[in-house]
Amino acid sequence: MHRQKKIFSLVKQQKIPLARLHRVLDTEGNTLLHHVADMEHYRGGTKPGPALQLQEELQWFEQVQEVIPSHYATLPNNEGKTASDLFKESHKEQLENAQKWIKETTQSCSTVAALVAPVVFAAAYTVPGGSDENGKPNFIDSPYFLVFTVSDVFSLASSLTSLVVFLSLLTSTFEQKEFHISLPRKLLVGFTFLFFADDPVWGDSKQ
Structure with a gap:
């Protein structure tokens, strides 16, 4: 066949x-x-x-x-x-290409995740609409303020999670058997959390 x-x-x-x-x-x-x-x-x-x-x-x-x-x-x-x-x-050559590709991809994504985390962390201290003389956020009673807070915390958690996942990938042995389930699954998880980490950041920047 x-x-x-x-x-x-x-x-x-x-x-x-x-x-x-x-x-x-x-x-x-x-x-x-x-x-x-x-x-x-x-x-x-x-x-x-x-x-x-x-x-x-x-x-x-x-x-x-x-x-x-x-x-x-x-x-x-x-x-x-x-x-x-x-x-x-x-499959020796294919394995070498796969190892090279996943290492380069993981390193690039780790860099992005490491850059996103500080941005999101800094955004947490930037109160939308400012604060009153007592330090209370002006929009604390607004539903948009709650949305901003939740999305910012979720983005921070997602960026840190994706960073941990990608760092765990970099410490893998990259043996052939790991490409069956382990590495692709970790890569998918890392991509997913990185996407969720980036999305609120760009959403906040447009507001």
Whole structure:
């Protein structure tokens, strides 16, 4: 099937033909999982960025592994390579690109998060509308003042959370298995909190 996922999904629904395909070995001793691990017919992933493309490859490998006999996962081919060995070897360059991409992205986002936090913190001490002679905010009874306060606190918490998430990413080992779930999930969480941190800042600046 040469890595055609749509074809595999279609054939998977036909349980009788697939049962035979699960156990077939080619002349080089490769199982179906070996062919999935090989990038010879790779035409690029459907997700953006090297990290998410590697995640897609790991998910595809796992999906096929679930439908083949369990002992086939550790079955070596004629070169003595298991499917996992071949996967690591053929995806070495993709892993390096994913590591480089996620490190650069994380560093950039960490910088943004570190810049946003002081701005939001300073905004907390800038009372909209000023204060009276007793130091009481003039707009303290206004619903807009409550909105400003809540959004500012939420923005500060979001910026600090995103900074912690991105710093935890920078301390990761960036091993191949981490790109399956751990790193993409942390990256998504970091992006989400950074978005929420930036949005109130720009909203406040327009007022």
